[in-house]
Amino acid sequence: MSKETMSRRERVIKTINGEKTDRMPIDLSVHFSTGISVFAYENLRRHLGLDTAKIEIADNVQMLARVDEDILERFHCDCIVLNPPLVNPARWNVRGDHTFFVSNKLKPELNADGDWVVRSGGASMRMPVGGYFFDGDWLSSVEYATEEEELAAYAKRAEWIYKETDYYTMKMGYSAFFNGIDHACDMYTDPDEVMQQQEQLLKDKLAQFNRMNDAYGRYIQCIEVNSDLGTQNAPMLAPDMYAEFCLPYLQTFCKHVHDNSDIKIFIHSCGSINPLIPYIIEAGVDILNPVQISADNMDPADLKAKYGDKIAFWGGGCNTQQVLNMGTPEDVRGNVRELVSAFKPNGRFVFTQVHNIMGDVKPENIVAMFDEAYANAFYE
Numbered sequence: 001m002s003k004e005t006m007s008r009r010e011r012v013i014k015t016i017n018g019e020k021t022d023r024m025p026i027d028l029s030v031h032f033s034t035g036i037s038v039f040a041y042e043n044l045r046r047h048l049g050l051d052t053a054k055i056e057i058a059d060n061v062q063m064l065a066r067v068d069e070d071i072l073e074r075f076h077c078d079c080i081v082l083n084p085p086l087v088n089p090a091r092w093n094v095r096g097d098h099t100f101f102v103s104n105k106l107k108p109e110l111n112a113d114g115d116w117v118v119r120s121g122g123a124s125m126r127m128p129v130g131g132y133f134f135d136g137d138w139l140s141s142v143e144y145a146t147e148e149e150e151l152a153a154y155a156k157r158a159e160w161i162y163k164e165t166d167y168y169t170m171k172m173g174y175s176a177f178f179n180g181i182d183h184a185c186d187m188y189t190d191p192d193e194v195m196q197q198q199e200q201l202l203k204d205k206l207a208q209f210n211r212m213n214d215a216y217g218r219y220i221q222c223i224e225v226n227s228d229l230g231t232q233n234a235p236m237l238a239p240d241m242y243a244e245f246c247l248p249y250l251q252t253f254c255k256h257v258h259d260n261s262d263i264k265i266f267i268h269s270c271g272s273i274n275p276l277i278p279y280i281i282e283a284g285v286d287i288l289n290p291v292q293i294s295a296d297n298m299d300p301a302d303l304k305a306k307y308g309d310k311i312a313f314w315g316g317g318c319n320t321q322q323v324l325n326m327g328t329p330e331d332v333r334g335n336v337r338e339l340v341s342a343f344k345p346n347g348r349f350v351f352t353q354v355h356n357i358m359g360d361v362k363p364e365n366i367v368a369m370f371d372e373a374y375a376n377a378f379y380e
Helices: 009-017 036-049 071-075 146-165 179-191 192-220 240-245 247-260 272-281 299-308 329-343 363-375
Strands: 057-059 090-095 097-102 116-120 125-127 172-174 221-224 263-269 288-289 312-314
Touching: 036 071, 036 097, 036 363, 057 097, 116 179, 146 192, 172 192, 179 192, 179 240, 192 240, 192 247, 221 247, 240 247, 240 272, 247 263, 247 272, 272 299, 299 329
Parallel strands: 172 221, 221 263, 263 288, 288 312
Antiparallel strands: 090 097, 116 125
């Protein structure tokens, strides 16, 4: 008999709020950093004896799959991606028997070396022979002719998820007011211009949120703000610079969201960011992802002890840099047990791996990861 006593959505909401739940929630693909490569997904479905004929590419830069409900149910997942399915997708034979459905607006072309290339204006991205994702300029296809058409499509999908399922979902695509190393350098060389840009960005993102909130905010539970703040070894900018140039704008944005909705705020930031987490919390962010525990100064026990009562951790459940991709299934199980034991106590933890499951990860390791997570998910 199942020990589950809550709906998926209720479980995640209570977890983020720091309230008692039956078990830790599990996520695969609610966000484009918690997903799975279409190549790994195809192998996983084949390994489980499931149909592979209708796999859709949900993110055509990272080549991530739209995860079907049969997989979400198999691995006890509590979340589902909000992005609507593609309209009239094209079939794309990437190589061999790897054929997926992709946006008909992507139009990849083979170059003389056999690489897949996508061009738009003067920008381009390339996937080399045998590769698993594109690199270069970030050229996501635009699926909708107008903003109104996009809002309507997302609203329809959000309402369906809310009324016809019990999954938790989020809207991606908001800024956390930091844009990489060049942005950090500009804070020293052109501080006044940076402040002006931040003011305009804040106005734009508040307006973007208001339009979304009016259209379908009542049907979603979370939005994502995006700023990769860390390298493998340290933050990309000093904490005092973050506090001066980023914190006030993120704080104003978070306050507006919380004052005008029940929506939570999920920040995606890779890397070694421990010194910046207090500022992220001060800004009013509710959830931290991907929790890159393999980066310097990101020890799980330390993070949980310092911040576990102030912010929810969404990720950090399996090391994708050294274990999930290179270990045995038993290595994966041991890593999951170790990390869950650090993050799970007292809640505020949603299980998923550190960033996306890459294309060469064995299906046996993926099964081991999620099965072990569920086996250790319940609170006594």
